[in-house]
Amino acid sequence: xxxxxxxxxxxxxxxxxxxxxxxxxxxxxxxxxxxxxxxxxxxxxxxxxxxxxxxxxxxxxxxxxxxxxxxxxxxxxxxxxxxxxxxxxxxxxxxxxxxxxxxxxxxxxxxxxxxxxxxxxxxxxxxxxxxxxxxxxxxxxxxxxxxxxxxxxxxxxxxxxxxxxxxxxxxxxxxxxxxxxxxxxxxxxxxxxxxxxxxxxxxxxxxxxxxxxxxxxxxxxxxxxxxxxxxxxxxxxxxxxxxxxxxxxxxxxxxxxxxxxxxxxxxxxxxxxxxxxxxxxxxxxxxxxxxxxxxxxxxxxxxxxxxxxxxxxxxxxxxxxxxxxxxxxxxxxxxxxxxxxxxxxxxxxxxxxxxxxxxxxxxxxxxxxxxxxxxxxxxxxxxxxxxxxxxxxxxxxxxxxxxxxxxxxxxxxxxxxxxxxxxxxxxxxxxxxxxxxxxxxxxxxxxxxxxxxxxxxxxxxxxxxxxxxxxxxxxxxxxxxxxxxxxxxxxxxxxxxxxxxxxxxxxxxxxxxxxxxxxxxxxxxxxxxxxxxxxxxxxxxxxxxxxxxxxxxxxxxxxxxxxxxxxxxxxxxxxxxxxxxxxxxxxxxxxxxxxxxxxxxxxxxxxxxxxxxxxxxxxxxxxxxxxxxxxxxxxxxxxxxxxxxxxxxxxxxxxxxxxxxxxxxxxxxxxxxxxxxxxxxxxxxxxxxxxxxxxxxxxxxxxxxxxxxxxxxxxxxxxxxxxxxxxxxxxxxxxxxxxxxxxxxxxxxxxxxxxxxxxxxxxxxxxxxxxxxxxxxxxxxxxxxxxxxxxxxxxxxxxxxxx
Numbered sequence: 010x011x012x013x014x015x016x017x018x019x020x021x022x023x024x025x026x027x028x029x030x031x032x033x034x035x036x037x038x039x040x041x042x043x044x045x046x047x048x049x050x051x052x053x054x055x056x057x058x059x060x061x062x063x064x065x066x067x068x069x070x071x072x073x074x075x076x077x078x079x080x081x082x083x084x085x086x087x088x089x090x091x092x093x094x095x096x097x098x099x100x101x102x103x104x105x106x107x108x109x110x111x112x113x114x115x116x117x118x119x120x121x122x123x124x125x126x127x128x129x130x131x132x133x134x135x136x137x138x139x140x141x142x143x144x145x146x147x148x149x150x151x152x153x154x155x156x157x158x159x160x161x162x163x164x165x166x167x168x169x170x171x172x173x174x175x176x177x178x179x180x181x182x183x184x185x186x187x188x189x190x191x192x193x194x195x196x197x198x199x200x201x202x203x204x205x206x207x208x209x210x211x212x213x214x215x216x217x218x219x220x221x222x223x224x225x226x227x228x229x230x231x232x233x234x235x236x237x238x239x240x241x242x243x244x245x246x247x248x249x250x251x252x253x254x255x256x257x258x259x260x261x262x263x264x265x266x267x268x269x270x271x272x273x274x275x276x277x278x279x280x281x282x283x284x285x286x287x288x289x290x291x292x293x294x295x296x297x298x299x300x301x302x303x304x305x306x307x308x309x310x311x312x313x314x315x316x317x318x319x320x321x322x323x324x325x326x327x328x329x330x331x332x333x334x335x336x337x338x339x340x341x342x343x344x345x346x347x348x349x350x351x352x353x354x355x356x357x358x359x360x361x362x363x364x365x366x367x368x369x370x371x372x373x374x375x376x377x378x379x380x381x382x383x384x385x386x387x388x389x390x391x392x393x394x395x396x397x398x399x400x401x402x403x404x405x406x407x408x409x410x411x412x413x414x415x416x417x418x419x420x421x422x423x424x425x426x427x428x429x430x431x432x433x434x435x436x437x438x439x440x441x442x443x444x445x446x447x448x449x450x451x452x453x454x455x456x457x458x459x460x461x462x463x464x465x466x467x468x469x470x471x472x473x474x475x476x477x478x479x480x481x482x483x484x485x486x487x488x489x490x491x492x493x494x495x496x497x498x499x500x501x502x503x504x505x506x507x508x509x510x511x512x513x514x515x516x517x518x519x520x521x522x523x524x525x526x527x528x529x530x531x532x533x534x535x536x537x538x539x540x541x542x543x544x545x546x547x548x549x550x551x552x553x554x555x556x557x558x559x560x561x562x563x564x565x566x567x568x569x570x571x572x573x574x575x576x577x578x579x580x581x582x583x584x585x586x587x588x589x590x591x592x593x594x595x596x597x598x599x600x601x602x603x604x605x606x607x608x609x610x611x612x613x614x615x616x617x618x619x620x621x622x623x624x625x626x627x628x629x630x631x632x633x634x635x636x637x638x639x640x641x642x643x644x645x646x647x648x649x650x651x652x653x654x655x656x657x658x659x660x661x662x663x664x665x666x667x668x669x670x671x672x673x674x675x676x677x678x679x680x681x682x683x684x685x686x687x688x689x690x691x692x693x694x695x696x697x698x699x700x701x702x703x704x705x706x707x708x709x710x711x712x713x714x715x716x717x718x719x720x721x722x723x724x725x726x727x728x729x730x731x732x733x734x735x736x737x738x739x740x741x742x743x744x745x746x747x748x749x750x751x752x753x754x755x756x757x758x759x760x761x762x763x764x765x766x767x768x769x770x771x772x773x774x775x776x777x778x779x780x781x782x783x784x785x786x787x788x789x790x791x792x793x794x795x796x797x798x799x800x801x802x803x804x805x806x807x808x809x810x811x812x
Contacts, residue, residue: 028058032398059097104198115144284462348390408770493555
């Protein structure tokens, strides 16, 4: 039972559930016990909640090949160490992605249907069936005029094409191994990706890979076992599909197989039925197999269930923990695919791979970038963050060490790491809060799966989620979210468990094909008093009233507790926004509760609001204090020099590649210490969205140049007053201040991108392992590591106070 009083009491220091975790890349594998212990201790000290071990390509000499006894022993050691530190320990059931490896032969490998189309004349032909590539399997041959076809007989591996009129076409269907290899594979894990429609393939992977990993870690020590996103490209076939199709769809696929390629009057429905069959085979022969196996060991199965093969939103229901990735609170990222399934199928926790492409390249991301993207995930329904990620790197290695090819390097090599504890504590509080109660999402958006199936494999890749995202106009989620409301996606499987009387509004994209069962459910929604909107131009006028009316850039998450409601609101833009509520609200922070009715949300700032019967407190305006700042000095280790503020390190050649910390010092004269005193560095400066043009659209960054580059710890008279990494860049100095002369010290930490820009060791390591192990990765954007950096103390602080 989650009551407002219970949640309020625990919010300041919540239980461990919800602490951010990290994907922990083990390169090679090449890991040692001592370094594993050191890195786990660093994670625990920073307030992280656990790790998800991922085995990837080498970055140096391989000491424990994937699957070896040496590696399994190290997995067990890491699991035991994590437990001793109070950390959750999860394991990816394979190397790289998607599942596969050297144990997967042609009989278990991912397959696709290949078509050979030939124009022929009127003569008869006897065409031998030849396997052009190992693993090729003949499926069927058809003869026709370009629009209508009949199957051609095959005897003794000879296709017998009879004589006839001309011109004619022969279509030959062959099942081929896709050839796709495991992406980013560790040494010893190379090989084909497995057939996700085959229970035998899943069982073989469990026997050869998953079971040894699970036993090495010890089931009792595991938080979950994990499957990354589905990226089995072109896999649209599996042996036995003819029998499965007739069993599931009620008619024979074989004589009409050519309609997957040729448009006919019935081809659209056949393609829908074929796609649906693939989705069901993925559910029955992959998801259910892994979930049952994991459950037999008492371990939850966690998965990012989207991509190829064509997983539906409801496919998630056959797993234990639903996970997404991708940010964009007014759009439909994969995160929304997962959180919708969690909302409909009653999972209280939904996780996300977060910071996947954050402010590329590695080490470029700031704490503000991490906070801003995390808020985007919270707004999309997530309440457990799995950071992407923490690269294992030997402490005694040259240069910066090892990094993942495309992601933030989010570990204690970042100079701003002293701010990490406060950052992760803030994200922990919010994650835990958003796990309480149930989500309030009054709008359902129908997934046009039939239309997506009709297109996959013909004009689109075999990725149901991606096609659906294109078929649902972006105006639908944007209109709902900007109105202060939230939504769940709903599909043809989910309607069977959602009471139409509980659905006030369903949005169906115009022209959508709905199966008969879904059409009847939509009629029941109308009969129960709900609304079905198909004219998107009228969507806004059909939306129910929102409990909060947010300004531009501000998103709202509404959670219902047993005796009240709680709201998470976040400013996702670089400008301050004012939110006014129609009644007083408690605003909860990590340290206090205040009653407000008008709230200023600074750039990328969030707030937790709860309704109250108390009267709003009068806002306390800030007033300037006539404080006097003395001359400034800066110390880089023992090198102390006078300095003028603003001071940007990149403007000094010898500091341009410096990554680390510097202590700025001055004397601060205060006339008095009345009221509450704050040191204020200013709001920062917004920048254009295209101001770093090399970044891809999915690489999140906060659009602001901060006054402190990029984080700072504030000391007054040697008392630590707090850390700064996000607007409003203001810290309370009241308890440390006294009238007269005070000693102010601002310790500024930048990113490791400066050092990365000059790190030749990393480039050499990438070159060496590519020469030895083949081309398994490209370092992302490292040539831009020095671009657009702003390190140092970039604004003169002022002192302000409230009464």
